[in-house]
Amino acid sequence: MHSVAKYEPYLYLLPAISILCVFLLFPFIWNIYISTHGVSITTILKEWEFVWFDNFIQVLNDPNFHTSIKVSIIFVGGSVAFQFLIGLVISSLLNQNIKGKQILIALIMIPWITSGLIAAFSFKFIFDNSFGIINYILEYLGFSSVAWLSDPKIVVWSIIIANVWYGTPFTILFLTAGLLSINPSIYESAKVDGASKIKSFFYLTLPMIKSFIIIDIILITIWSINFFEIPLIMTGGNPLFASTPASLYMYRQAFEFGLLSKGSASGIILLSINIVVAFIYIIALKRRG
Amino acid sequence: MWYWKDLLQEARINPDNLTTWNGYIESAKKLNDLLKDRGIQGVHLVGAAHSPDMWYPYLWMLGGQILEQRDNHPVKGSYWYPAFNSSHGVKALEFLKQQVDAGISPKPNHFWGQEFADKKFAVMLEGSWLLGTFPKSEWNSLDERIGMLPLFPTPSSNVNTTTMMGGWILSIPQTSPNKDLVWELVTLMVDPEILTPMLQQEGYLPTQKPIGEGNYSSQLNSTIPYYSKLISMIPEGHSRPNIPEYPQIAENIKQAIDEVFYNIKAPKQALDDAAKKTADILGW
Numbered sequence: 001m002h003s004v005a006k007y008e009p010y011l012y013l014l015p016a017i018s019i020l021c022v023f024l025l026f027p028f029i030w031n032i033y034i035s036t037h038g039v040s041i042t043t044i045l046k047e048w049e050f051v052w053f054d055n056f057i058q059v060l061n062d063p064n065f066h067t068s069i070k071v072s073i074i075f076v077g078g079s080v081a082f083q084f085l086i087g088l089v090i091s092s093l094l095n096q097n098i099k100g101k102q103i104l105i106a107l108i109m110i111p112w113i114t115s116g117l118i119a120a121f122s123f124k125f126i127f128d129n130s131f132g133i134i135n136y137i138l139e140y141l142g143f144s145s146v147a148w149l150s151d152p153k154i155v156v157w158s159i160i161i162a163n164v165w166y167g168t169p170f171t172i173l174f175l176t177a178g179l180l181s182i183n184p185s186i187y188e189s190a191k192v193d194g195a196s197k198i199k200s201f202f203y204l205t206l207p208m209i210k211s212f213i214i215i216d217i218i219l220i221t222i223w224s225i226n227f228f229e230i231p232l233i234m235t236g237g238n239p240l241f242a243s244t245p246a247s248l249y250m251y252r253q254a255f256e257f258g259l260l261s262k263g264s265a266s267g268i269i270l271l272s273i274n275i276v277v278a279f280i281y282i283i284a285l286k287r288r289g
Numbered sequence: 290m291w292y293w294k295d296l297l298q299e300a301r302i303n304p305d306n307l308t309t310w311n312g313y314i315e316s317a318k319k320l321n322d323l324l325k326d327r328g329i330q331g332v333h334l335v336g337a338a339h340s341p342d343m344w345y346p347y348l349w350m351l352g353g354q355i356l357e358q359r360d361n362h363p364v365k366g367s368y369w370y371p372a373f374n375s376s377h378g379v380k381a382l383e384f385l386k387q388q389v390d391a392g393i394s395p396k397p398n399h400f401w402g403q404e405f406a407d408k409k410f411a412v413m414l415e416g417s418w419l420l421g422t423f424p425k426s427e428w429n430s431l432d433e434r435i436g437m438l439p440l441f442p443t444p445s446s447n448v449n450t451t452t453m454m455g456g457w458i459l460s461i462p463q464t465s466p467n468k469d470l471v472w473e474l475v476t477l478m479v480d481p482e483i484l485t486p487m488l489q490q491e492g493y494l495p496t497q498k499p500i501g502e503g504n505y506s507s508q509l510n511s512t513i514p515y516y517s518k519l520i521s522m523i524p525e526g527h528s529r530p531n532i533p534e535y536p537q538i539a540e541n542i543k544q545a546i547d548e549v550f551y552n553i554k555a556p557k558q559a560l561d562d563a564a565k566k567t568a569d570i571l572g573w
Contacts, residue, residue: 040533045463045464124398129394129398130330130396130404130409131404131407131409147394149397149398150396152551236337236338238336238337238338238397238543238547239336239397239547239550239551240547240548240553241544256536256540257536257537257540258533258536259537
C-alpha cells in the first residue's frame, strides 16, 4: 500500500510523459538516426547507409548554410530587438489608465491570431516592388520606390518588419500580464520618496517583471530562429539566399531538394543553436542580478 | 508572348519587332519611356524562384542543353553532366543581362498573368493559363484587345523559337497497396471525356493525341482563344530533366541568374560556378 502511494504522483504524470515521448522524444531520436544515415527521396525505399557525421560536415561546409546563418543572426536579432522594444513600450502605455483599453488590446492582438501564412502573403503584396502599397505611397510622396523584395541588402529587413508585425502582440500580451502583477502601491511609495516616472520604470518596473522579460525573450528568440513561413512565402529565400534563414535552409534541403538526412542534420544544428541561445540568455540575465 | 494592342499602337511598335532579341529590348525601352508614369511597365522579366524556366527557351533555341549524357561516371557508368554553361548558355544569359541593363527589372513576385490582365505590363511571356485570368465572358472578344505571338523572342529571324513544356506527372508509388485502384483512378482522370472540359475551363493545352485531334480538339478550338496558335508551339516544346537531382540543379541555375541580375558575376563565370556545383550534385 505504502509503495503504491509512493509512485502515485508518477502514475498521474504518465499520460503527459507518454504524449511527450511519442510526439517529442521519438521524432528527436528518429531525426538523429536519419541525420547519421544517407536518406534522400531516391534512397528512402532502399537500405539506409550509415554515414557517421557526413551530413553534418556537408551542411557545415555548404556556403549557402553560412549565408543562412548570417541571415538568421540579422533576422533573429532584428526581430527580437524590435518585437521586445515595441512590445515593452506598448504594454507600458496600455498599463496606464486610458479609455477603451480593452478594445485597444483586442485590436493589437489581431496579428497574433492571424495565421503566419496569411501575414506572409499580405506582406508579400504590401512590399511588392511594382504594385505594393508601400511603394505606391513612396512614389505618391515623390520618393523613389524601393526594391523591398529583390534587393539583397534590403530584403532581410522586409521579412523582419513582417515578423515584428506578426510577433509583437505576444510580447505586448505577456509583458502586460507582468505589469499587472505589480502592486500599484509600490509606485505610490516611490512617488512619495521623490522618484520620477522614468526612474520608477527603470528601477522598479523592469526589475519586477524581469522573469517575464526573460521568458518572453527566450520564446521570441526561439520562435524567430525556427520561423520560416514568412521568408518562404514572401521571397522563397531569394534573391541569392539573402532572405534564407537557417530554418528555411533546413526546410528546403529536406522538402524541396529531397535531401532528408541533410535536412535532419541542419535541424539538429538549429536545435543546438536554440539551446545555446537559451542558456546564454538565462546566464546573462541571472548575472545581471 | 501576350501584348496589349492599344499600348503597342500608342508606342508605335509593330508587334513583329518583339520577335527578335534586339527588337524586344528596344520595344521595352520605348514602352517604359511612354508608360512608366502611368504605372505600366513595358515587358515582364521573371525574377522569382522559377526564373530558370524562363531562361531555358533561350538556351534551347541556340542549340544548348541543360544536361548531357556522359560516360565514365564514377558510380553510374553513364550519367548526366551539366551542359548549361556552354557558349549557348552564356549567350542566352547575356540576353537576360541586356534586359536588366536596359532598365527592365526582374520581378521577384510572379502572379501568373494576373499582372498582365491588370494591365500593369504591356508585354508578357506567359503560359496559356494567362487566359484564365480574364473573365470567360470576355474570351470571345479578347482578340480585339490582346495580341498573342506563339514564341519566345529569338536572336534573329532565322533562328527557330522554343518553349518549355510543363504540367504534372501522375505516378503510382511502389509501396501502394492498391495499385489497380490507383490505375483505375488515373485512367478516369485522363479520360478525354473528363479531362477536356477541365482544359476548356482553365485554358490548358491537351497533352494527349486523342484530345489534340478530332472532335475534342474542335471543342477546345471553339472555346479557347488563340487555340491554334497555342497548339502550334507544342512541337517547339522542350522539357526539363526528369531526374531526382533536378531541384538542386535548378537552384544552382537560379543562383547564377541572380548573380548576373545583381551584377555580382559575368554570365560565363556565374554559369561555370553553377555547373561545378551541379557536377558535384550529380556525383562527378
